[in-house]
Each structure stands twice: as C-alpha cells, then as structure tokens.
Amino acid sequence: MTRSLPERWRAFRFRWWHETVLVVLLAGLLVVAGRLDPTFVRPATQVELSTHAWELAILAIGVTPVIITGGIDLSVGSTLSLCAVVLGLSFEAGLSPWLGAGLALLAGLAAGALNGWFVTRTRVHPLIVTLATLAAYHGVAEGISLGRPISGFPDTFTHALGKATPAGLPVPAWIVLALALLASLYLLRTAAGRFTYAIGCNDKACRFSGVPVDRILLRLYAVSGLLAGLAAVLFVARRNTAKADVGAGLELTAITAVVLGGTSINGGRGHILGTLLGVLLIHETREFVGWQWNRDELNFIVIGALLIASVVVHQGLSRRREA
C-alpha cells in the first residue's frame, strides 16, 4: 500500500490553518504593542503579566475536550468559586492549606462528575445541565461561606504556588504546560481521545459501534471539574483570598478562548494547541489594552468581537474549501 509521491502530495492537507492565523494575529498584536510601548513586550513584563492567564488556561484545557464532544461546560467558573471556598473554609477550620487544596480538588472532581452524571444519565443537553449547576455551585459556594472573603493563608502556601519560579517560570506555568501536553497526547494518541472527536461528529453512530460514549463523557466532565478545582487552588494561592464570586464569568472567557482557538462549538474539531493560542491572544489583548489605555471596558468589546469574528472568518474559509 505504498503510494506514489504525487498521490501522497494530494492526500496531504495542511490542518493547522486556524492555528497559523492565530499565531499571525498574536505576532501582529505584539509587534504593534512593541511599537507603541517597548516596555510591554519585555520578557520581564510578560512573565509578570502572565500570572493572570494561567488559571484561564487551565479552565480552557479542561473545557476543550468537552466542547470537542459537542457538549459544553458552563459551570467551570462556579466550580472554581466553590473549590476556592472549600479551600478557604477548610483552612479556617484549622486544616493545613495543602489538605484544603486536596479537598478543593476533590470538590471539583465531584462537581464535574455530577455534571457528567446528569449529561450521560438523563441525556439532557449539557447546556441546560451546566447552566443549572452554574447557578447551583455558585449558590452553594455563597451558602456555605455566607458570601464573605477568606484570606490570611500562610506564606509557605502562597509562595510555593504563587511566587516561586523554578527554572525561570512560575509554578502555574509548568502546570499548564504539563496539562497541555497530557491533554494533547490524550486527544491525539489514545483511543479514548480519538473517540472524543468521533462522539462530537456523530454520537449515535458511536453508540451503535460500541464506543463507551457515556463512560468517556462522564470522565471528560469530571476532569473539567477537577481542573477547575486546580485553577481554584492556584487562584487562591496567587491572590491570597477566597470568595464565592471569584470565578464568576470565567466560564465565558474560557469558552471564548476555546472557540477562538478553533474548536468547533458543534463538536468534532479542535486542538489543545489552538486553545492555548486562544488563551494567549485573549490574555495579550486584555493586558495590552489595560496597559496602554488603562480602560478595562475596551477588553470586553475586543474579546466579544474577536469571538464572533473568528467564527465568521472560520465559516467563510471552510465554505470556500468545500466549494
């Protein structure tokens, strides 16, 4: 079954258009930013600013596979809030913050698994299930903490996860890189990962072919929750505070990053690399607008417009290729 060179050439399709466009956009943004204010693009500045992006990246990595299956997880922001509060309350109750972090991760896993249970068991659209848990988890976080902030975590905890920079990069950066690598390997190199795409294309066909659809979905939603818990731990360590509304709205930014990164909201298509680029593009845009004009409200407009524009452009490109 060896194919001649021209055949192979014809069979070859460049699959990374979307990522290339994102890299070009990102480079353009950084060049313009460098022209306007050279201090913004200095490595030291960038590392300093990057602390704001890691939690978003972790959430987005968790949500990407879920969206590839054609589902969605709107509850990650609330899960983050809930886990932050769990960490805060268990610290207040006298546990070590590390034990609290473990409990927070467990809470995230449980929250995600509950989403997965509802999605797989009742077969109700994930949009509805996670919309419900978006309200529910936020409500529980408010209920158990009575809406007050918890702070005063020990330096050993905040320093280890927030300020320490082993080998030049902060700890969360290493975590994000490791997670991205693992998630990419899972999606591209394991059977379950390949099924993730198959489910997104046609879940009925998958069920008939004996793919353990429900088991995979349950696992993906649970992991999405677990990663929200991890993001919560990092957030609390960085800001030294836990409150019931810390994650509010983050789900929308995370989904924006995923979709901007080329993952189809209808499922079946997407990569972790694209998601990371999406996070980076949103992050750089946000930081630069804040840095240059000190106007946070411009961010909202830019991010909203980016999201819609990226899909419009993508639809236009894919229609041309079909024709």
Added chain:
Amino acid sequence: MANALLRLAAKRGYGILLLLVLTVGAVSLRDPSFLRLGNLRDILVQAAPVAIVACGVMLVIVTAEIDISVGSLMGLLAAVLGITTSTARLGWPVPVGAAIVLGLGALVGLLNGLLVTLGRVPSIIVTLGMLTALRGVTEIVMGGEWITRLPPGLRRLGTGGWAGIPYSIWTAVAVAALTAVIIHRLPFGRRVYALGSNPRAARLAGLSGTRLRLAVFAWTGLLTGLATLISVPQLSTIESGLGSGLELLVVTCVVVGGVSVNGGRGGLVGVLLAVVLMVMIRTVLVFLKLGETPEYWARAIQGAFILGAVLVDHLAAARLRKGGAA
C-alpha cells in the same frame, strides 16, 4: 393511576403549578402576611420584566437557537435610557428616549439574527460574544459614572399604575397575551414551531428559516427594550451592572417551564409559571424567617430546581416508555 400522575407530571405546566401552590401554601401557613396583596404585587412587579423577556427568548429557543445576550442588552438600554432622558445629561423628552431604547433593542436583536443566519455563526457564540461586548459598550457609554436625576415622567413609568395595578404588570400581561396569540392563532407562531421541530421539513414546505430567525431575535431585542422601560425607572439611579445575570434567569425559566432546547416544543403557560416560581424564591426565603443565611442559598435553590425539572422529565419519560411497552 400512577401512570396518569406521571403523564400529568410530563406536562410541565401542571407540575410547576403544583410546586407553586405547595410553596405558597407552606409559606403562608408559616406567615399569613405572605398572602397580603402588597406582597403578591411586589413579587409580580419583580417577575414582570423577566416574564416579558422570557416571552421573546422562549420563541428563540423554540427555533432551536438561544439568546444569552439579553442581560447585557438590558444594561446597555438602561444606560441609553438614562443618558437620553436624565436632566443631568441630555434631558430629552421621555417618549423620545423610550423610542430610542425600543429601536436600539430591536436593532441589536436583528444584528444577533443577522450573524446567526447570514454569518452562519452558532447562536450561542453570537450571543455569548454580544453578552461580553455589550457590557463593554455600556461601560464606555456610562463613562464610569452613575446616572442620576431621572425625570419624573420616566419614574412614573416604573412606579405608576392604572386601576391599582402597576404599569409593569399590565405590560407583562399584554405581552403574554400577545405571545399566546402569536403562538396559537398566527401563522408566524406555527411556522416558528415548525422550524424548530424539523428545519429541513420546514424548508421543504417553503418556510424561510432566515426570515423567521431574524424575526424572533429582533422581537427578543424589542421585548428586552420594553422590559427595560418598565423596570429601570423603578430605580432612582442607573448603574452599569444592571441586568447582569438576567440571561441565565430567563433561560432557566424557559427551560424549567418545559421548552425543549432542541426546539419545536414547549408552551407559554409553563414558562410564565416558572418565572413566578423562580422570582419568588428570594421572597419566600425571607418570609420563612430562617435568619440571614438562607438568602445566600437562593442561587443554589434555583439551580436545584432546574436539575429537579430535568430529573422529573427523565424519570417520567422512562416510566412512560416502560408503561407503553407493557
């Protein structure tokens, strides 16, 4: 007998009505003043804007699309209303400001519809983008300052009434009646349901999905403008965070009310009852007098209601399937 009950539970309207009656009954046993006319009116006044927007979003969801931009849209429209009419800002006559709000609402809705139909962008993405972008536009329009000194003519829209019933309730009733007529009596309503239940068949039958979708999105924008007109003037100042979270509350009510997100199914009565039920939660928690803590649980209870509705649906459907086979 049990099957009949399940069949009843599957018709969402009755289930919610039952829940509503039980809740009201339980609360008024504990504190009869819950049934005071003033209190019931307050609940309905709170429910009115939600009900109005829900009438629009419901039609959008029936076409199997979704609109989660209404919260930010209301924030923007509130800012525009304040800026055009406030005597400290432009000071234009109230009818002019109201017309601008309604027009702008419909225009943003139309833009949503255009992006969904001609841009071929999934509606969740379009309205998610709008939700974010409009929030930013609002902040810029407001310039970081609250809007005060609203003219008395505007305040009357929010606080006044006719025959002892506030304008907002009249408006909500009128919109609900109009929506009922649209759904049950007009070809437009039937076409919307046809499009939602089977887009392909609808197209083959000669219906224009593009035009129908444009219409429901623009209609939702217009209704959001109307909801802004009757709710915002109740306040003495307008801040930039207004309306945030409305989109989730509205979608929650529509879904709990029995409208299927897959399109084509769901009635108005269930949605309206769900609006009252959801809006009532906070008041009920206050009246139960469990101290200050329960108020913090309001959001959790809202979420639990949706999950409960989802579970009841699932169980009822499973039992009915089994019963039908036997």
